[in-house]
Amino acid sequence: MAGQKFILEHQVNYYECDPSGHLSLSMLVALMILASEKQNAQLGVDEHVTKELGGGWVIIDYEGHFQREWPKENEQIKFETAIVAYNKYFVVRQFVIRDYHEQIIGTVNGLFVYMDLSKRRMAKIPEAIMTPYEAASTLRLPKVARPDKVEATDEWRENHYQVRYFDIDYNGHVNNARYFDWMLDTLDHDFLLKHQIMEIRMNYEHEVRPQTEVNSMAITIENNAHEWTTQHQIWVGTQKCATATIKWR
Amino acid sequence: MAGQKFILEHQVNYYECDPSGHLSLSMLVALMILASEKQNAQLGVDEHVTKELGGGWVIIDYEGHFQREWPKENEQIKFETAIVAYNKYFVVRQFVIRDYHEQIIGTVNGLFVYMDLSKRRMAKIPEAIMTPYEAASTLRLPKVARPDKVEATDEWRENHYQVRYFDIDYNGHVNNARYFDWMLDTLDHDFLLKHQIMEIRMNYEHEVRPQTEVNSMAITIENNAHEWTTQHQIWVGTQKCATATIKWR
Structure with a gap:
């Protein structure tokens, strides 16, 4: 490091x-x-x-x-x-x-x-x-891998979340950690109880604003008997605000 | 003490x-x-x-x-x-x-x-x-004052909150602190920004269960130029789960 x-x-x-x-x-x-x-x-x-x-x-x-x-x-x-x-x-x-x-x-x-x-x-x-x-300035940065490029279909689960007063920090922005709650809560709760995250790639595209309603979309894919992948998208209206790919064991 | x-x-x-x-x-x-x-x-x-x-x-x-x-x-x-x-x-x-x-x-x-x-x-x-x-056992306990006895009317604000995965603790119960978020978020957000709690009386009547939807009802009453009172009720279906009276300055 x-x-x-x-x-x-x-x-x-x-x-x-x-x-x-x-x-x-x-x-x-x-x-x-x-x-x-x-x-x-x-x-x-x-x-x-x-x-x-x-x-x-x-x-x-x-x-x-x-x-x-x-x-x-x-x-x-x-x-x-x-x-x-x-x-x-x-x-x-x-x-x-x-x-x-x-x-x-x-x-x-x-x-x-x-x-x-x-x-x-x-x-x-x-x-x-x-x-x-005292960090090194470089022309080429180490890669931070992005979520998979996937399109949401009718098969994806969909949950709506009103941005709450306590989601906002004192700079007037939605706390970045909150996006993860919206993403994960949309998954099956029994699945969440039984599995743990082994890999996550998260991308923020647009800020979720106070007083808006979030549409959290997610799908679970079984890769094999011991591994699952979930895909996530956070939308406000027609604007995609964040995406994530998560692998579970 | x-x-x-x-x-x-x-x-x-x-x-x-x-x-x-x-x-x-x-x-x-x-x-x-x-x-x-x-x-x-x-x-x-x-x-x-x-x-x-x-x-x-x-x-x-x-x-x-x-x-x-x-x-x-x-x-x-x-x-x-x-x-x-x-x-x-x-x-x-x-x-x-x-x-x-x-x-x-x-x-x-x-x-x-x-x-x-x-x-x-x-x-x-x-x-x-x-x-x-090493506390004193007594027949008569010191009083813990209860919320005001008030009936909700059509004038009360009303917000609905789905109990989320992250509202639940590892004993399977809704975290008691969560009720306060539902109560306060129902108030006007601009009011919350400008006022601070000086007194609170909270009563838990029935447990809010996982997988349910909460109906949070609230009303703000202006007592004088510097003090406000808010009344709160948390319902699940026809069951009143919690009430609170809060005074603000």
């Missing part, structure tokens, strides 16, 4: 677990973001600093692989994070999630873009905010 | 805050429950022990009063809890929430009943599980 490392230690609480007794995906993502924000703050380049420069980080893709059983209540886990590479507009940040015995639970790479907040478009990353990470 | 005390320290994380930037009510309740469960475990009488005896604690009422502005991201807070009194079937547990300067943010009393889990009815609290708390 290149660049300055930061470690967030965390004990899993009962209310962070799903009905199967494991840490939920949306909580895992919330904790990853917490680790990255704590590192940004430690290095003196938190969101207040980027905001003063008129910019901010927006997540585009996650690619995650999970080797071990997902953590349960009271388990001590740690999130190690670093920026592994960056170029003019993008940053690849890695998260390694370990248990108390240093065994890797999972590894997630995230592709972030730097945005000009007033113009709502990509902007060149100011060199000053990258220096503290 | 009578009885053995337990203190849970907590730093407020960004994803625990609502759009106004303050710790959400459901997170506050989740942290209260966490503090009580950590005390139970510390005293050797956690849910595994009560389960072996065939019983468990169920919340009936909360009464809370808040003096200070609600905590924000990164604020260090602490939850002090103790059982203040109990009788044959009931326990009153107090939570005092303080900031880093020991100033009281709020105080919440909770009335819990001991249930026979197989018969799904009240049961006599085994003396063995109360001894470690």
Whole structure:
């Protein structure tokens, strides 16, 4: 892992677990973001600093692989994070999630873009905010694999979710972790109880806005006796906002 | 505060805050429950022990009063809890929430009943599980004030919420804190942004079951220029599951 490392230690609480007794995906993502924000703050380049420069980080893709059983209540886990590479507009940040015995639970790479907040478009990353990470600037970034390209058909399940007050953060944006709850809740609940995520590829295309209704579409495909793939799409009206491919064991 | 005390320290994380930037009510309740469960475990009488005896604690009422502005991201807070009194079937547990300067943010009393889990009815609290708390057994418990007795009319707002997979804990029950999200989300979101809770009285009548749809009803009453009262009811079909009265400043 290149660049300055930061470690967030965390004990899993009962209310962070799903009905199967494991840490939920949306909580895992919330904790990853917490680790990255704590590192940004430690290095003196938190969101207040980027905001003063008129910019901010927006997540585009996650690619995650999970080797071990997902953590349960009271388990001590740690999130190690670093920026592994960056170029003019993008940053690849890695998260390694370990248990108390240093065994890797999972590894997630995230592709972030730097945005000009007033113009709502990509902007060149100011060199000053990258220096503290001591990460390598490269022309070619490591790949963060995208979800499968699939079209939803009539066979897909479909659930509608009104964006709620508590889905919104204090910047007025829908919390990125919330998308995972909409995606997974659309699957069969009995399937969720009995299976665990081994791989996830998630892409954010458009922001889900407050006061809108989300259409979450999903399908489960059985690959063989021990592996399943689920495909996910989040729509608001005629706009596709996010897609994901998840593999389960 | 009578009885053995337990203190849970907590730093407020960004994803625990609502759009106004303050710790959400459901997170506050989740942290209260966490503090009580950590005390139970510390005293050797956690849910595994009560389960072996065939019983468990169920919340009936909360009464809370808040003096200070609600905590924000990164604020260090602490939850002090103790059982203040109990009788044959009931326990009153107090939570005092303080900031880093020991100033009281709020105080919440909770009335819990001991249930026979197989018969799904009240049961006599085994003396063995109360001894470690060193609390006073009394015939008359301190009062935990109930919500106002009001009937919902056509003027009340009404929202429907499907119980989601992630609303359920690993015992198969809807997380008690979730009721607060359904109650508050039904209010005007602009009202929620601008006001803070100063008093809450909450009563749980019947359990909301997984796979059901909740009807959350609410009305806002202006008491004077600086104070508002909201009334809340949670229904599943023709069964009233919970009620609350909340005062705001």
